[in-house]
Amino acid sequence: MQQTRDALILRLENAARQVRRDLWRALRAGGSGHAGGSSSAADILAALYFHRLRVRPTEPAWPDRDRFVLSKGHANAALGAVLAQAGFIDDAMLDRFYGFESPFAMHPDMKLPGVEMNTGALGHGLAIAMGMALGARIRGQDFHTFVMVGDGELHEGSNWEAAMAASHQRLGNLTLIVDSNRIAQSGPLPELVNVEPLADKWRAFGWAVREIDGHDMGAIVDALAALPLEADRPSAIIAHTVKGKGVSFAEDTYLWHSNNVDDAILARALAELEAP
Ligand SMILES: [Mg+2]
Numbered sequence: 001m002q003q004t005r006d007a008l009i010l011r012l013e014n015a016a017r018q019v020r021r022d023l024w025r026a027l028r029a030g031g032s033g034h035a036g037g038s039s040s041a042a043d044i045l046a047a048l049y050f051h052r053l054r055v056r057p058t059e060p061a062w063p064d065r066d067r068f069v070l071s072k073g074h075a076n077a078a079l080g081a082v083l084a085q086a087g088f089i090d091d092a093m094l095d096r097f098y099g100f101e102s103p104f105a106m107h108p109d110m111k112l113p114g115v116e117m118n119t120g121a122l123g124h125g126l127a128i129a130m131g132m133a134l135g136a137r138i139r140g141q142d143f144h145t146f147v148m149v150g151d152g153e154l155h156e157g158s159n160w161e162a163a164m165a166a167s168h169q170r171l172g173n174l175t176l177i178v179d180s181n182r183i184a185q186s187g188p189l190p191e192l193v194n195v196e197p198l199a200d201k202w203r204a205f206g207w208a209v210r211e212i213d214g215h216d217m218g219a220i221v222d223a224l225a226a227l228p229l230e231a232d233r234p235s236a237i238i239a240h241t242v243k244g245k246g247v248s249f250a251e252d253t254y255l256w257h258s259n260n261v262d263d264a265i266l267a268r269a270l271a272e273l274e275a276p
Contacts, residue, residue: 005218008051008221009217009218009221011050012043012046012047012050012051012217012220012221013043013217015046015050015085016042016043016045016046016047016217017246017273018081018085019042019045019046019078019081019082019085020039020042020081020245020246020247020273021270021273022080022081022084022085022091022094023035023038023039023042023077023078023080023081024247024261024266024269024270024273025094025095025266025270026077026080026081026094026095026097026104027077027097027261027266028261028262028263028265028266029094029095029096029097029098029099030077030097030098030099030106030261031098031260031261031262032098032258032259032260032261033077033097033098033106033258033259033261034074034075034076034077034106034257034258035077035244035247035250035256035258035259035261035269036181036183036243036244036250036253036254036256036257036258037072037074037075037150037179037181037243037257038074038075038076038077038078038081039078039243039244039245039246039247039250040075040179040181040214040241040242040243040244040245041072041075041078041148041179041214041241042078042081042245042246043214043215043217043220043241043245044148044177044179044214044220044239044241045078045079045082045148046082046217047217047220047221047224048068048082048146048224049068049082049083049085049086050082050085050086051221051224052066052221052224052225053065053066053068053146054066054143054144055086055114057083057086057087057088057113057114058087060088060113060114063141064141064142064143065143066143066144066145066146067116067129067132067143067144067145067146068116068145068146068147068148069116069117069119069125069128069129069132069145069146069147069148070108070119070125070147070148071119071122071123071124071125071126071128071129071147071148071149071150071153072119072122072125072148072149072150072153072179073107073108073118073119073120073121073122073125074106074107074120074257074258075148075150075179076104076105076106076107076108076120077097079108079115080093080094080097080104080112081094083112083113083114083115086114088112088113088114089104089112089113089114093112106120107119107120108120116132122150122153122156123153123156123157123158123159124158125147125148125149126147126149126158126159126162126163126166126176127158127161127162127165128147129145129146129147129174129176130145130162130165130166130169130171130174132145133145133166133171133173133174133234134169134171136173137169137171137173142173143173144173144174144175144227145173145174145175146175146176146177147174147175147176147177148176148177148178148179149176149177149178149179150178150179150181150184151178151179151180151181151182151184151189151195151198152183152184152185152189152192152195154178154195154198155184155192155193155195160205163202163205163206163207164205164206166207166234167205167206167207167233167234168206170232170233170234171233171234172228172230172231172232172233172234172235173228174234174235175227175228175234175235175236175237176202176207176234176235176236176237177236177237177239178198178236178237178238178239179214179239179241180198180214180238180239180240180241181241181242181243182243183243183252183253183254183257184254184257185254185257185258186254186257187254188254198238199211199236199238202236202238206233206234207233207234207235207236208228208229208230208233208234208235208236209229209235209236209237209238210223210226210229210235210236210237210238211237211238211239211240212237212238212239212240213239213240214239214240214241215241215242215245220239223237224237243256243257244256246272246273247268247269247272247273248272249268250269
């Protein structure tokens with residue numbers, strides 16, 4: 001059994017490394033983009049799409065699929081990399097990131113198979129996901145809805161309106177993942193508007209909460225296996241992450257929230273993301 005688990009973790013870690021390689025490749029194709037928040041989310045996205053989500057890449061509109069909304073839409077390079085590796089889209093689409101008339105743009109676009117919602121205007125995804133979860137209950141469907149927000153995104157007050165409504169509706173079929181990399185577009189969150197203590201805030205809003213290391217694949221898998229964390233409550237996974245994770249010059253700095261990527265930078269990034 002332990003061997004099976006070890007194999008799963010290793011498979012997902014390798015998939016996440018490939019996601020990071022592919023997102024940097026996409027950013028080079030576009031010439032710029034959001035390396036920091038894409039990289040902090042990569043391990044969680046890999047665990048979702050290659051292990052947890054009930055989806056059919058060849059049938060992206062399957063009615064009973066689990067839903068995933070990337071509310072922090074600026075991390076779309078990572079979502080596209082995951083969708084390509086999962087088989088929703090052709091791998092060659094990554095080389096059209098941010099290209100003329102490409103559906104793979106700086107933010108998610110529903111024209112790309114597998115994308116559930118256009119996002120990137122921050123603070124909307126949680127309310128949308130809540131609607132999906134409520135809709136599932138009304139229609140008697142058993143799919144689970146996941147939404148990922150950034151910690152800086154929690155500055156948007158609309159998140160807290162949705163947080164209240166979701167716990168009022170006792171939506172056990174809804175899971176929020178906070179990519180808590182402690183940095184937003186223009187600096188560290190404590191120097192902007194502090195959002196801590198995050199776990200206490202979500203508990204106060206009636207959610208069941210678990211905090212994890214968002215780069216520990218075992219912890220990610222265990223948290224996803226434990227859902228819902230409590231029956232009849234929405235679940236919040238606070239994932240402590242590192243912005244730019246995996247590439248040393250991009251780690252833990254707002255300078256790589258969004259930045260230009262040329263051939264030399266891509267080469268440096270890929271050198272640190274070599275396959276094992
Ligand atoms: Mg952040």
